[in-house]
Amino acid sequence: DIVMTQTPSSQAVSAGEKVTMSCKSSQSLLYSENKKNYLAWYQQKPGQSPKLLISWASTRESGVPDRFIGSGSGTDFTLTISSVQAEDLAVYYCEQYYDTPYTFGAGTKLELK
Amino acid sequence: QVTLKESGPGILQPSQTLSLTCTFSGFSLSTYGMGVGWIRQPSGKGLEWLANIWWDDDKYYNPSLKNRLTISKDTSNNQAFLKITNVDTADTATYYCARICPMDAWGQGASVTVSS
Numbered sequence: 416d417i418v419m420t421q422t423p424s425s426q427a428v429s430a431g432e433k434v435t436m437s438c439k440s441s442q443s444l445l446y447s448e449n450k451k452n453y454l455a456w457y458q459q460k461p462g463q464s465p466k467l468l469i470s471w472a473s474t475r476e477s478g479v480p481d482r483f484i485g486s487g488s489g490t491d492f493t494l495t496i497s498s499v500q501a502e503d504l505a506v507y508y509c510e511q512y513y514d515t516p517y518t519f520g521a522g523t524k525l526e527l528k
Numbered sequence: 529q530v531t532l533k534e535s536g537p538g539i540l541q542p543s544q545t546l547s548l549t550c551t552f553s554g555f556s557l558s559t560y561g562m563g564v565g566w567i568r569q570p571s572g573k574g575l576e577w578l579a580n581i582w583w584d585d586d587k588y589y590n591p592s593l594k595n596r597l598t599i600s601k602d603t604s605n606n607q608a609f610l611k612i613t614n615v616d617t618a619d620t621a622t623y624y625c626a627r628i629c630p631m632d633a634w635g636q637g638a639s640v641t642v643s644s
Contacts, residue, residue: 455630457575464624464634465575476632508575512629516590517565517577 417441417511421520427528434496436523438509443489446513453513456485456494460505469494530554532625534638541644546612548638550625557583557603564608565628566599568621580628581608615642
């Protein structure tokens with residue numbers, strides 16, 4: 416199985432701060448045939464279902480604010496929130512869909528400082 | 529607009545079989561490239577992928593559940609199903625279905641409690 420490691424597990428932030436969180440995979444998620452990274456980022460707020468923010472490591476879903484930026488390739492990926500808003504307080508998960516079993520990281524919880 | 533909704537028994541006893549239904553709209557599982565997956569989340573914990581079914585009836589399972597899973601679909605009625613046999617308390621969780629891949633639309637989740 417591909418192991419997904421997210422850091423930090425939690426982060427206290429203030430509104431307006433820039434936030435970065437990391438996701439590392441135990442093997443490359445870059446498919447050589449199409450040069451795509453099979454990595455997604457999800458946001459889960461309390462009591463809600465996860466919501467897809469970023470697919471293919473860096474493609475923002477329609478309607479997702481442009482303060483959410485996905486980057487990275489191969490085994491190292493980052494989700495950046497350029498200026499955190501109060502509504503961004505949530506748990507963020509990365510997921511690899513390169514190979515089954517699909518696997519998720521343990522999550523990064525954004526909390527208010 | 530893509531929507532999905534899970535339904536299940538709510539509560540069941542250890543050793544029983546859990547049957548879940550995902551009813552969706554806005555896409556068809558007979559369309560090339562479409563698929564539905566099942567994911568679960570114990571309260572306060574992370575996400576675990578369980579199984580996928582694709583438009584061509586290809587199926588994939590999480591081997592960690594050791595042959596307890598069966599996924600199927602009813603294309604005519606826009607539904608996907610998941611059965612988990614021989615449940616125990618460790619299967620207590622919220623069960624989600626989602627359109628794949630990646631998981632770009634999720635249902636609201638069905639809470640399942642296994643208790644004697």
